[in-house]
Amino acid sequence: MASTFLSVPLHPSSSFPLITCRTTTTNFASRTPREPPPLTSVCQNPNPGFTAPSSLTCSLQCPHFQSCSGCTHEYNLHHPAIVDEATDFFKTLGVSDFTFDSCRLWGWRCRAKLAVRGSSTEPLIGLYQEGTHNIADIPECKAHHPRINAAVELLKQGISDLCIEPYDEDQGTGELRYVQMAVTTYDTSLPVSQRYQNGKVQVALVWNSRNENSPSSEKLNALANYLWRNGGRRTKINLIHSVWANFQTSTNNIIFGNRWRHLIGDAEFWEHVGGIDVSLAPSSFGQANTKAFDSLLRKLQKYVPHGASVVDLYAGAGVIGLSLAAMRKCRLVKCVEVNRESKMSFGKTVERLPASLDCSISWHQADTSVEPLSWLVGSEVVVVDPPRKGLEPSLVDALRTMSSVELKSKLPERGQR
Secondary structure, eight states: OOOOEEEOOOOTTOSSOEEEOOOOOOOOSOSSOOOOOOOOOOOOOOOTTOOOOOTTTTSOOOTTTTTOSSOOOOSOTTSOHHHHHHHHHHHTTTOOOOEEEOOOSSSOBOEEEEEEEEOSSSEEEEEEOTTSSOEEEOTTOSSBOHHHHHHHHHHHHHHHHTTOOBOBTTTTBOSEEEEEEEEEOOOTTSOHHHHTTTOEEEEEEEESSSSTTSTTHHHHHHHHHHHHHHHSTTSSSOOEEEEEEEEOOOSSSOOOOSEEEEEEEOSOOEEEETTEEEEOOTTSOOOSBHHHHHHHHHHHHTTSOTTOEEEEESOTTTHHHHHHHHHTTOSEEEEEESOTTHHHHHHHHHHTSOTTOOOEEEEEEOOTTSSHHHHHTTOSEEEEOOOTTOOOHHHHHHHHHOOHHHHHHHOOOOOOO
C-alpha cells in the first residue's frame, strides 16, 4: 500500500497538545544501468468539485502483488477503506475534520531494506514472502522510487560479474546478506521540479563478516567500486550517492550489525524536509516516504504555538523536533531517543539550523518508558512518533493523567545529557 499519513487537527491554543506522527530478476547483458523511467503522475485526493478517480486508475498494477509481502492494498489507493474506518472512529471522539493525504501513490518509497538471496548467477533481491523466508524478487517495484529499482538492477549485475555469493540462511554462508537503499532527493544544483526524479541512492551493503579485514573484503571493495564506476558521479546516469558497508554475522533476523564503514562516494547524506536540511547516516531511522513526511511536518507545524516548549519522544535523529524549533521559533526543544547512533546526525542537522535561532536544543539518549514523567516536565507540546509496537504503557499513563500545569509543578526540568 502506498504510504500515507493521517492527521487530526488540534486546537493551537491547547496548553498541552499531544501530536502523534506516523507515516503509515533478470539477467542483464549491459553493464550500463538503464535510465529510470519517468515517475507516474499521481491521483489527487477527492475534494468538492473533483470527480474521484476510478478504482482501476488508482490501482497498484504491480506484477509482484500476489507474491510480495510489501503491499497489502491493490485498488483505490487514493482512498483506502481504512480511511473511512478512521473517520468514523474520530467522529466518536468529537473530531469531525479528520483529514487524509495520499500524496504520491507510486514511486514513493525512498528507503528500502531488501534481502539478497539466490546465487551469484541468478541473484534475488526483494522481500520475504508472507510467513516464510522465501524471497520474492521484485524488479521494477511500483512502490520504490525508480532510482532504487535502477540501483537494484545495477547491484544484480555487479553480483553476477564479480561472482559475489548471496547469503544462505540455512548454511550461514555467502557474502552479501541484505542491502539498504536510501534516496536523497535534495540536490541544490538542480531546479526544484527535477530533484525528486533525479535522486541519488545511498547503498548500504550488509556483509557476512565481522569487519573489513575479513578474507572476503577484496570482494566487498570490488563491488563498491563496481557500483561507483558504473553509476557514480562521473557516469552518465549519476545514480549512486555513496556506498557503505555494514558487518553482520549474527544468525538471527536482525538486519544490521554494529559496525559500519564508508567505502566510496559522499560521506554525508542530506535531505530537505519540514523546512530544514536533515542529515541521516545509514544507521539512522528515516521515513520511507519523503514527500508524505514533508507534507506531514508542514501540517503539524500549524498546531504548535510560536515560542513553545517542545519535547520530541522517540525522536530518532530529531527531525520533527528540529523542524519545529526552526519553523515555530521554539524556546526549548528536547529530543529523546534510545538509539545512540542517531546523535551524530542530530548534531549535523543542528549545525545547519539558522544561526539566529534562539532556542535551547538538546538530544538525550534514554528509554522514554522509564520515568516518562521526567521528560514531560516543562513542555507545552509533546510530539510522539512511536515504533510499530506503539507507546509503552507507562508513557500512555503519564500522558493520560498529567496536565501541563501539573507537570510544571511536579519536577524540575532535567539538564542536558
